[in-house]
Structure formats: C-alpha cells, structure tokens
Amino acid sequence: MTEMIEQPRYLELFESGELARRRQALYAKLSSCNTCPRACGVDRFARPNGFCRSGEQPRVAQAKPHFGEEPCLIGTQGSGTVFFSNCTGRCAFCQNYEISQQGVGEDWPVERLADAYLDLQARGCHNINLVTPTHYVAGIVHALELAIPRGLRIPFVYNTNGYDSAETLKLLDGIVDIYLPDFKYGDDKNGLRYSAFGKLDPSTGKIRAGYFESARRAIGEMYRQVGNIKIGEDGLAYRGVLVRHLIMPNNVGGTRRVLEELAAISPFMSVSLMAQYYPTNKAARIPEISRGISRAEYEDAVACMGKLGLDAGYVQELSPAFGSGEDFCVPDWRDPKWATPAASAQYTV
Secondary structure, rough: OOOOOOOHHHHHHHOOOHHHHHHHHHHHHHHOOOOOOOOOOOOOOOOOOOOOOOOOOOOOEEEEEEOOOOHHHHOOEEEEEEOOOOOOOOOOOOOHHHOOOOOOOOOOOHHHHHHHHHHHHHOOOOOOEOOEEEEEEEHHHHHHHHHHOOOOOOOEEEEEOOOOHHHHHOOOOOOOEEEEEOOOOOOHHHHHHHHHHHOOOOOOOOEEOOOHHHHHHHHHHHHHHHHEEEEEEEOOOEEEEEEEEOOOOHOOEEEEEHHHHHHHHHOOEEHHHEEEOOOOOOOOOOOOHHHOOOOEEEEEEHHHHOOOOEEEEEEEOOOOOOOOOOOOOOEEEEOOOOOOOOOEEEEOO
C-alpha cells in the first residue's frame, strides 16, 4: 500500500536548531571515542586512531549513483551512494576490503561531503545512501547541516554493518529517514571469529561488546525511530527499516536466530535475504567459509523466513552463475573513473 510522501524530518531539526545540538554531541564523542559499541576511548581529534583507524574527517572512496541496491532504493535514477573508507569490523570475507580494511580513499572536509550530497541530488538520485557510516556520523551530520540551506531535500539512508551503539543512534533520531542495517550473525562467537566484532576478555573468556547483542539493540532502536518501511506512490522508500542478512556457508551466520530476533522486534520487519556471499579477501584460507553458498542453503533460509511470517522484504533470484561470485559487481576501488553498473542480481518481493 502506497502512502503520501513526507518531507525528511531533518528539515525540522535544522529549523529548530536541534540539528546543530546533535552535531555538537556527536563530535564530543570523538575526544574519547565511544561512537560504536567497541568504545576504544581514543582521541580521534589528535590523529587517525582506534580500531577503525579513523580521524575526525570522513574518509571517502566514492560518491556516485548506484543501481545495485534493493528496488525501493534505486528507482530509475539510482541511490546516491557515498562509500566511506575504514570500518568498525574486519570481515574475513569483505568484498570491499580495499576500502574497509586498506583505507583506500581520501579524507574529505565536511564542505566537500556537503557538495557531494547536493551533486547526487542534482543528478536525480532518490536518496543519500551512506555506506559504512558508523565511525563518521559526526562529520556526516555536519555536512548535512551545511547542505540543507543549499537545498538538500532527499531521504538520508544509513547503510551499516549493524555494529552500532544504540546510544549513538538516539542522536540520529529524526536525522536518518531509512535505516539499512546488516544483521550478520546470530551469536557473538562467530561475529568475533569472522569479523573481529567485540573484544575477548582473556581473564574470563567472555566476549564484551559482542556483535549479536549490539546489533539486536541497535536494530531495535532503529525500528523505534522509523518503524516499518514506507513506500510512496513512486515505489520508493522514504522512511523505515530494511534489514539485510547475508546467507553464509555452513550456517556460520546463524540465520534462524537472526530471523527469530527480527521477528521478535516486529513481526512486520522488512528483511532482504542476500545470496551474494563468495570467498573473497581472507575467506579462502578459512575452511568453513572458503566456498560459496549452495542453493539448498539459500532456499532453507527463504523457507525459514516464510515460516516466521517475515514476508515484507526481498529475496534474490539465483542466476546460473550462482555461488561463484561472477554475477555480482565488485568495483575497482583504486580506479577514480569507476562507475557502478546495474547489478545483475535480481530481487523479488
């Protein structure tokens, strides 16, 4: 069912002065950084630091229209995607490891980031899609504050790995229109093993700031803020949460537990079940994740989603090259002329 499209709520926060207050609060977190659940406590104003190896300024790899997202985000003109460098995790299988782990990109002043938002809007993009934004939220909001009086009016999409602090997210209430989080793992152990999420306490053997609990709390907070995905008459999302879950070989992602937790947050949760795992980066050296997923593994996940009644969202149609990684676009991040083509992976509602 389509609805009347509402203006982004960040416009109201700007007019009231609340957006400036939020920006100040987010920057304040950087002096002893607790922006993400890991809470390294480093001074990011002094130098690029902490687990994410990031300083005060956002580091950006690319900013351009993207056509490989879910249909409700790309429409006809694409999603205005800003790919941020570095990350709060180090996934052994990351397809974008050159930017997420090797830091390919450039440090951008917030004025340049604001220019990018406006350029993407001018090119007809339907939203500003912030990919891996968690560690740069202060600069992201600052750039938004600069872009609004110059005419920015399209939805803000927070496209994250799910390892987010619920406390930080509260400062984004009313700023983010669409949350697009991953929910990668159903337990903390695998989150630490395959993605370095959390910290192992050697004295107790317990994992602190683990992935599952952090993502569960974060997605709950996201849902509290914006609720179910809302679609306008043009078929585009303008508010809400859409959760992605990547199916992994040998069920290391704990798919059933992830889906059960999402259904517990809301039986109406929109889920995008992703089939594009393949062993890139370091995954080929880890036996249990050194192959692509099978059709049976993906179909089992689809069946589980159906049994839980999570029927608002997307599944992917599997191509003949399924499991090889050949049918998914992986960009050359070191090529400044790279432009994202339409991905061949097809989504169905």
